[in-house]
Amino acid sequence: MTNTTDQFAEFADVSATTLLRFATAGSVDDGKSTLVGRLLHDSKSVLTDQLEAVEAASIKRGQEAPDLALLTDGLRAEREQGITIDVAYRYFATARRRFILADTPGHVQYTRNMVTGASTAELAVVLVDARNGVVEQTRRHAAVAALLRVPHVVLAVNKMDLVDYQEPVFAAIAEEFTTYASELGVPEITAIPISALAGDNVVEPSANMDWYGGPTVLEHLETVPVSHDLTACHARFPVQYVIRPQTAEHPDYRGYAGQIAAGAFRVGEQITVLPSGKTTTISGIDALGESVDIAWAPQSVTIRLTDDIDISRGDLLAPVGDAPATSQDVEATVCHVADQPLAVGQRVLLKHTTRTVKAIVKEIPSRLTLDDLSQHPNPGQLVANDIGRVVVRTAEPLALDAYADSRRTGSFLLIDPADGTTLAAGMAGESFATAKAVAVVEDEEGWDF
Structure with a gap:
């Protein structure tokens, strides 16, 4: 190694x-x-x-x-x-x-x-x-x-x-x-x-x-000083692909491939798999066909683990003790980029790193007025180029960092599920999960969450 x-x-x-x-x-x-x-x-x-x-x-x-x-x-x-x-x-x-x-x-x-x-x-x-x-x-x-x-x-x-x-x-x-x-x-x-x-x-x-x-x-x-102190970042690894070559040389090989979003990972380090919350240890890291004992952002690598855990595309690996909280409630600031409006009650897809889940826009608490930086309360919808706050409820738990802590793992996209149009670029803030109970939204199309 x-x-x-x-x-x-x-x-x-x-x-x-x-x-x-x-x-x-x-x-x-x-x-x-x-x-x-x-x-x-x-x-x-x-x-x-x-x-x-x-x-x-x-x-x-x-x-x-x-x-x-x-x-x-x-x-x-x-x-x-x-x-x-x-x-x-x-x-x-x-x-x-x-x-x-x-x-x-x-x-x-x-x-x-x-x-x-x-x-x-x-x-x-x-x-x-x-x-x-x-x-x-x-x-x-x-x-x-x-x-x-x-x-x-x-x-x-x-x-x-x-x-x-x-x-x-x-x-x-x-x-x-x-x-x-x-x-x-x-x-x-x-x-x-x-x-x-x-x-x-x-x-x-x-x-x-x-x-x-x-x-x-x-x-x-x-x-101008530009900081790329990768060792100080919260280490995050979104899983992009599970590799199972099934070769005679490596009959039991299982690796999790992707690009390190932030920080560094080391062999022997304990990590948490999100959103499941299960913990395991890194047994090996493969980069460019060679085994290494450390890898850092933005390298593309394959990480091997000591335990056989159910992991798939969209899961996030993070060090034990430094993992983001998971929640189905996302409060964020978004910049609306589509021609069609974004409205309360609208069904969307939320894409965060390699994970895409169904979601519903629960609230649009405010829209930013640029003239005096005031907040226009409860606008009901956002139109092209608007900047506003939204509350989104997702069908599955997500592990988002605050955007202030990580521009890479604190950002997401809202997507129109009908045609794949990007609706808004989001920057995650605090979750509403601890602030108030969120009602269950149900409909006949399977958006039950």
Whole structure:
């Protein structure tokens, strides 16, 4: 068996310094795609043929200079309209760090796409047009970043060249946004004045804003501390597949395959199987065809156990003494992403990691009003792009962490059972199970729970 303790420590250290996932967001025409294009261009992360294609497309549109926004706006509809509709993912690297970025849409009807782009981000860049300041969509994006527990937010006050690079304009916008985002609970906010079109403070410091002494956007992206301390996470392993090869060499082999969602697992460690609550011990871990004595997130491995326990897809393995509570009652904040409303009494499917169960929406206690962060009580339903609280009753017990503790195992999806449409992205909070009794819901279609 290979001893991988030193390899684990090395992996955790390297991942903390070499990879940053970030998303861009902002209102329409705030310059998100131009900023991303500028980052790619000025950091020399654009291939020659890509740049030539952008130059040719720009000439066809009657532009003298290359439109760097076209580096991310790949859909034909986006190029024709000059807006971003889909989430455009790009990968690039500098000498100091690797990056995975998501350029998200600005239109209010595509706010749901920002949830997708920011769901795994460690940093969000929120753009504001210096001429318009903080608008409703800016507040919406700040709220989504806060709800998704994005630890770092950059306020990029763009188009400073159109306000003559005036410091008071930047200062007023930065103060308003910082106050609002702080009320939402955003832990760290960095404001940077930029001109994505001219390149001011994107990769190189601006000669037009000598009053600003902070980092450029790229410098901040390269140096912002990002924690990937995997040893400190609550270890979680959702079972994806049960492996029974039935070979002459391994006639009794039974392994549980999947991707470690968080933390690390070790041979000899006692674990709890959820939702059954049965306990056993890890007898072996197989990774890439070899036996190892430790494995960590996000590795895909096969875990073997000392006891023959009934385990199937959707079960969750967690260390004894550090397992989440199981419940059939889920209270959560959701961002509604479907065109059809989500209503009280609606039958849905709830997908959590590898487990999908039937569920019913019991309550919608409130909807968030973004203007003043107040809660509109008992709205009855949520429509596209609404953010609200829901109470869901599931047919089977689930083992959810609080989203504040784990973005991976504290999140879930609500799905339309009729056509498989994703209805809402959820972030789990405290269960209602201990707060009040929940009535049994019955109907003739088998949704009895």
